[in-house]
Amino acid sequence: MKFNNIPKNLPSHVAFIMDGNGRWAKKRFLPRKAGHREGVKTMRRIVNECFEIGIPFVSVYAFSTENKNRPQDEVDSLFKLMEEYFTEFLSELLEKNICVRIMGDVSYFPESLRNIIADAIKKSASNSGGTFNIALNYGARDEILRAVNVAVQNGKQLDTAAFSKLLYTADLPDPDLVVRTGGESRLSNFMLYQCAYSELFFTKTLWPDFSQKLLYEILNDYSARERRFGKVKP
Numbered sequence: 001m002k003f004n005n006i007p008k009n010l011p012s013h014v015a016f017i018m019d020g021n022g023r024w025a026k027k028r029f030l031p032r033k034a035g036h037r038e039g040v041k042t043m044r045r046i047v048n049e050c051f052e053i054g055i056p057f058v059s060v061y062a063f064s065t066e067n068k069n070r071p072q073d074e075v076d077s078l079f080k081l082m083e084e085y086f087t088e089f090l091s092e093l094l095e096k097n098i099c100v101r102i103m104g105d106v107s108y109f110p111e112s113l114r115n116i117i118a119d120a121i122k123k124s125a126s127n128s129g130g131t132f133n134i135a136l137n138y139g140a141r142d143e144i145l146r147a148v149n150v151a152v153q154n155g156k157q158l159d160t161a162a163f164s165k166l167l168y169t170a171d172l173p174d175p176d177l178v179v180r181t182g183g184e185s186r187l188s189n190f191m192l193y194q195c196a197y198s199e200l201f202f203t204k205t206l207w208p209d210f211s212q213k214l215l216y217e218i219l220n221d222y223s224a225r226e227r228r229f230g231k232v233k234p
Contacts, residue, residue, distance in 0.1 A: 019182030020206030097129030
């Protein structure tokens with residue numbers, strides 16, 4: 001479905017906290033992995049839509065450092081789903097000239113998944129049609145501590161610009177808009193430093209039910225907001 005009401009003031013970088021896959025499955029008396037699989041389908045649909053309408057940077061919170069504490073069978077099913085997803089969807093993005101980026105410590109993942117990730121990053125490195133940034137085994141506090149430790153080891157005193165270069169998102173713009181589904185109104189350790197002045201949008205819609213129509217409603221809401229970055233309104 002295509003919509004004609006694309007706002008003129010699109011964000012340059014939109015980030016999604018994709019929450020609600022498990023609850024979506026539970027409501028339908030399905031296993032949690034069914035919800036995650038449906039969530040991947042939604043992600044592909046929404047990410048493609050963002051790039052097609054001209055949003056150059058899209059980030060998704062795919063697997064947090066806290067997700068490792070879930071039951072092992074659920075974690076294993078997520079690994080299998082990621083392998084399938086990277087194989088299919090990232091190939092699709094490569095054809096569309098999209099650069100694939102990862103933020104997080106992927107050393108936690110199985111070797112087979114790490115190899116798929118590394119291959120996608122390598123093959124898409126020179127692509128210029130947009131950037132898809134995937135948070136995998138990511139936590140903002142870990143990211144910040146990692147950057148601080150690098151600075152300490154190098155004996156450096158940093159300003160804001162220099163510190164930003166030590167983060168996973170070193171050469172990416174900060175998110176203009178962060179969308180969280182599933183009814184929770186918090187960032188849950190996601191890009192805490194980068195989201196200092198991001199516009200936030202929370203919806204009760206569970207991620208598998210997130211539609212292109214809702215995406216456009218959110219983008220129009222964003223377009224109508226006045227961003228002042230801490231400045232006094234004249």
